[in-house]
Amino acid sequence: MPKVLISDKMDPKAAEIFRANGVEVDEKPGLTKDELKAILPDYDGLAIRSATKVTADVLAAAPNLKVIGRAGIGVDNVDIPAATARGVVVMNTPFGNSITTAEHAIALMFALARELPQADSSTQAGKWEKNRFMGVELTSKTLGLIGCGNIGSIVADRALGLRMKVIAYDPFLTPERALELGVEKVELDQLLARADFITLHTPLTDQTRNILSAANLAKTKKGVRIINCARGGLIDEAALKLGLEAGHIAGAALDVFVEEPAQDNPLFGTPGLVATPHLGASTTEAQVNVAIQVAEQMADFLVRGGVSNALNMPSLSAEEAPKLKPYMALAEQLGSLVGQLEGEAIRSVSIEVEGAAAELNQKPITGAVLAGLMKVYSDTVNMVNAPFLAKERGLDVREVRHAGEGDYHTLVRVTVETDAGARSVAGTLFGNAAPRLVDMFGIAIEAELAGDMIYIVNEDAPGFIGRLGSLLGEAAINIATFHLGRRAAGGEAVALVSVDGRIEPALARSLAAIPGVKRVTPLRF
Ligand SMILES: NC(=O)C1=CN([C@@H]2O[C@H](COP(=O)(O)OP(=O)(O)OC[C@H]3O[C@@H](n4cnc5c(N)ncnc54)[C@H](O)[C@@H]3O)[C@@H](O)[C@H]2O)C=CC1
Numbered sequence: 001m002p003k004v005l006i007s008d009k010m011d012p013k014a015a016e017i018f019r020a021n022g023v024e025v026d027e028k029p030g031l032t033k034d035e036l037k038a039i040l041p042d043y044d045g046l047a048i049r050s051a052t053k054v055t056a057d058v059l060a061a062a063p064n065l066k067v068i069g070r071a072g073i074g075v076d077n078v079d080i081p082a083a084t085a086r087g088v089v090v091m092n093t094p095f096g097n098s099i100t101t102a103e104h105a106i107a108l109m110f111a112l113a114r115e116l117p118q119a120d121s122s123t124q125a126g127k128w129e130k131n132r133f134m135g136v137e138l139t140s141k142t143l144g145l146i147g148c149g150n151i152g153s154i155v156a157d158r159a160l161g162l163r164m165k166v167i168a169y170d171p172f173l174t175p176e177r178a179l180e181l182g183v184e185k186v187e188l189d190q191l192l193a194r195a196d197f198i199t200l201h202t203p204l205t206d207q208t209r210n211i212l213s214a215a216n217l218a219k220t221k222k223g224v225r226i227i228n229c230a231r232g233g234l235i236d237e238a239a240l241k242l243g244l245e246a247g248h249i250a251g252a253a254l255d256v257f258v259e260e261p262a263q264d265n266p267l268f269g270t271p272g273l274v275a276t277p278h279l280g281a282s283t284t285e286a287q288v289n290v291a292i293q294v295a296e297q298m299a300d301f302l303v304r305g306g307v308s309n310a311l312n313m314p315s316l317s318a319e320e321a322p323k324l325k326p327y328m329a330l331a332e333q334l335g336s337l338v339g340q341l342e343g344e345a346i347r348s349v350s351i352e353v354e355g356a357a358a359e360l361n362q363k364p365i366t367g368a369v370l371a372g373l374m375k376v377y378s379d380t381v382n383m384v385n386a387p388f389l390a391k392e393r394g395l396d397v398r399e400v401r402h403a404g405e406g407d408y409h410t411l412v413r414v415t416v417e418t419d420a421g422a423r424s425v426a427g428t429l430f431g432n433a434a435p436r437l438v439d440m441f442g443i444a445i446e447a448e449l450a451g452d453m454i455y456i457v458n459e460d461a462p463g464f465i466g467r468l469g470s471l472l473g474e475a476a477i478n479i480a481t482f483h484l485g486r487r488a489a490g491g492e493a494v495a496l497v498s499v500d501g502r503i504e505p506a507l508a509r510s511l512a513a514i515p516g517v518k519r520v521t522p523l524r525f
């Protein structure tokens with residue numbers, strides 16, 4: 001039974017869903033990094049929010065981990081390249097908390113406009129400072145969105161409802177989408193110069209880090225108010241403090257900080273600052289949404305092989321997964337066969353699907369071929385990291401789809417190119433379920449690729465099988481099945497022999513010494 005650790009505070013619905021899907025689950029929020037590393041080897045899945053930092057060393061301590069599920073949107077607390085290299089799928093829930101977070105941005109905009117938190121503390125302290133708090137109206141003010149994706153668009157919609165003018169800087173926002181949203185697409189400098197309020201809604205990446213740098217803050221309009229419900233790190237905190245102190249920036253409302261939990265942030269106490277402890281996603285509705293979604297997605301993956309909202313792997317629906325399962329086994333076997341036979345020499349690989357296979361999602365088939373093929377170089381390769389490892393090795397990967405049926409109702413063909421030329425193997429599914437090799441380097445053969453096998457190329461001449469049988473017999477190795485194929489009588493023949501035992505190098509050398517034998521390669525599936 002797969003086992004999942006929930007390492008951040010999550011709605012109880014998540015654990016309920018895991019259990020209902022036959023997944024064992026432990027809930028241990030608030031572990032230190034060392035405590036987390038100590039228990040991670042027991043788990044197949046890790047469900048997190050933003051508090052757990054899944055760094056490369058945490059991943060190194062999790063040899064059985066297959067999936068990380070983020071109950072929320074931002075995944076900057078996960079080292080995705082390290083997860084990918086270890087073959088761990090990383091998924092998030094891209095929409096579950098977006099309305100809630102947009103509402104928090106709007107709430108913070110009001111808080112800044114009317115100094116609500118300051119007025120509240122003053123009033124409850126018995127000061128009744130009616131003349132101290134003079135706010136600004138939102139109507140007709142310009143709101144500048146940095147990032148206009150899911151959350152930014154919802155903020156835009158709400159702000160338009162408040163009769164604000166909305167401008168957006170987002171290099172990936174199309175003019176059509178801007179028109180549809182009713183926002184004006186602008187460059188960053190224009191936004192900085194024109195906005196009365198600026199709100200940030202981008203992920204934290206190398207491109208967005210410090211997007212509100214000291215230099216960019218200096219380009220803002222005097223009296224600007226800034227809201228950040230996206231990520232600490234998007235604003236230079238020291239420069240923001242100086243801007244607030246100098247009175248150039250009238251207010252800043254931050255839900256997120258460079259370092260979290262933020263307990264002694266230098267910004268605290270600065271005039272005009274409003275702070276919340278990363279509450280953007282903290283509503284009952286959003287937490288139920290993301291808990292349900294993350295648990296469903298992770299259980300789908302661990303139990304049925306479905307992949308949704310993964311950041312390092314193509315999607316695979318739970319309906320597709322069972323149909324693709326036998327194809328993935330076939331694809332991995334074909335990849336493994338060519339990998340074991342051609343290994344390091346492979347420069348490019350082409351994966352063709354034909355007949356029924358051509359109607360399926362080809363990406364997982366390709367991933368499985370590559371995973372099988374690269375098992376010779378890496379013990380940890382799987383469908384998740386195989387495409388990345390292939391890229392790293394400079395392997396040229398092509399996918400071809402043939403709509404019609406050939407000799408088989410369904411076929412997967414893998415062709416590899418080496419300096420010696422192109423070589424191709426192909427397989428089908430018997431009864432839509434059982435993988436069978438049907439073509440090996442142009443020779444028709446019918447074999448199940450399983451367990452220990454020997455690949456032999458020899459001159460098709462009488463006496464070979466007898467000698468082979470006696471050598472294996474002397475080594476106490478039983479022949480389970482024997483598959484033969486040949487180009488023409490008396491020409492080159494190939495044999496794939498399934499044996500009940502490992503072929504040691506000395507035995508492989510004796511087999512290679514049989515007259516007429518050109519090649520002997522022990523294989524393992
Ligand atoms: N405070 C909180 O509790 C929460 C914070 N968040 C944060 O909000 C962020 C945004 O979430 P969504 O809108 O759902 O993501 P999204 O992916 O839908 O939108 C992000 C937008 O940023 C844009 N973008 C990317 N690079 C940019 C750049 N260099 N300059 C300007 N725009 C750029 C993208 O084109 C995209 O449109 C998340 O990445 C997460 O970090 C999300 C949920 C809750």
Ligand SMILES: O=C(O)C(=O)COP(=O)(O)O
Pocket residue numbers: 049050051071072073074075097278279280281282
């Ligand atoms: O979804 C996101 O990106 C968030 O920042 C929400 O964070 P949280 O799950 O509340 O720790």
